[in-house]
Amino acid sequence: MASIRLAIVGLGKIARDQHLGAIEATDGIELVAVASRHAKLENIHCFHDIADLLAADVDIDAVSLCTPPQGRFEQARAALEAGKHVMLEKPPGATLSEVFALEALAREKGLSLYATWHSRAAAAVEPARALLAERTIRSLSVEWKEDVRHWHPGQAWIWEPGGLGVFDPGINALSIVTRIMPEKFHLVRSDLTFPANRAAPIAASLAFETGSGLPLTAEFDWRQTGPQTWDIRVETEEGQIVLTHGGSRLFVDGQPQIVEEDKEYRNLYRDFVALVAEGRSDTDFSPLMHVADAFMLGRRIQTDAFED
Template sequence: MKIALVGIGKIALDQHVPALMDSPDWTLAATVSRSGRVPGVPGYGDIDAMLAAHPDVGAVSLCLPPVPRFAAAEAVLRAGRHLMLEKPPGATLSEVHALQAMARGVSLYATWHSRMAHEVAAARDWLAGRRVLGGHITWREDIRHWHPGQDWILEAGGMGVFDPGINALSILTAILPRPVHLMAAELDLPANRQAPIAARLTLSQGITADLDFRQAGPQSWDIDLRTDAGTLALRMGGNLLEIDGRPVEGRDSIMQEYPALYARMAALVRQGASEVDLAPMVLVADAFTLGRRNIVAPFDF
């Protein structure tokens, strides 16, 4: 099947393009970007021009930042093409609800790549039937390393530290036996920015979270949970699993996550189905609604 990739930035070049080039299901037939290109693939600066030039492209994957994404997504669905969304699926929940209403006769897939990490399914299976007594999420990384010069991520709609933090929430909402909800939040906003650079969350079931975009040195992507039948820990963004402090087989790599997303997208298209789970985004929206704001030192790349 032929697919087009929209938004040829860092995540597209690091993950989406390699996944598509190796995919048994997809052929990358076109790209849309203001500046990025993929060698050997026709590139366009405008999504409408791409859609008009490639009626044989049945699916489009959007890797644009959240704020400008809706207009492109709307164009794809109105053209009758299947649509795959990089996380988060939109700048607002209402945007995604609108896309769901438009997706008639085509597949709409809101992806959460961290749910495809090696040990997430195993963690979900182990937790099934157990009662979670408490836990902590530590999701701390260096914005300058992972998002160099990407000012949009700290502007309104860019989500700030929740851009990576929503990965942790996507894992948590996938593995817990019972739904979780936000009880309190504290957000640190740089004096010169509109989105938080750090956040601390209090969730139900005794779970707390520490999210920070200012981590120097080793990066931390950990989820630790206590249950009525032992402890579970996911390290390296869900790729390494520990039960009662003992390591379980895993891999220190995310390179399988995006191939798994495109395999899932292919399955949805063949089934004529859609998959849009907004639980992680609801928690983020609740944090912006309920959270106390702290103004902290200005931040510049």
């Protein structure tokens, strides 16, 4: 099979930090075009937006959308209508109704749609999932705390409706938990802390339960400076399982089992190549559903104004 001719839409921080290098390191896919309002790449076809890209005489097979979730629906729909496979940066969209509409359109067109969750592609996630399938779980807790000024400097869209606020990183934790838990769970409490001058939360405290009554908790906060915390702790009758560093490290009963460098995006593009080759889609929207529930059940707590 010939390499997938790919176009990236949105050449911002995440595209430069993660996507470009991952594409270059992945067999079966090559970057041939970019659509970005404010940036260009040398020796690559460059366009102002996706409309110009799709109207141009440049052969592409697929589009990777690295734009903010607000407005991404129109971009994804245009690509699918033009017969292009689509890869979505997380979160896959700003609302549930739009992502399910995209899923239906991709199925109708016979195209691959990939709703990516990069944290699921971390090294410790699948080993943890296998371990938990064989153990009796008592509880699970998430602590996901980072410095928004470091990771999202000047990104005003993230504080607007649809930008998710602290759930932009928090959804990464939820993507791991929905993958490793052998039992489904649902939200029972949501406390959301909003800066007085922002439309999206800066912190969240969540409580979930499984169908059998097992407790799960999650604490998200965007105000942590110094060392960052991305930990998931699972207490089982057979001992403790801990994922740290965003899912790249695994500790079983206090002993390190997996410590691996970041290969998340390379794994995502490897999987995208396979999906296109096999004519399949991967559209698990459950992490976004839990975030939507958090806003629906959320009790609003106001805190001091926040400035970048």
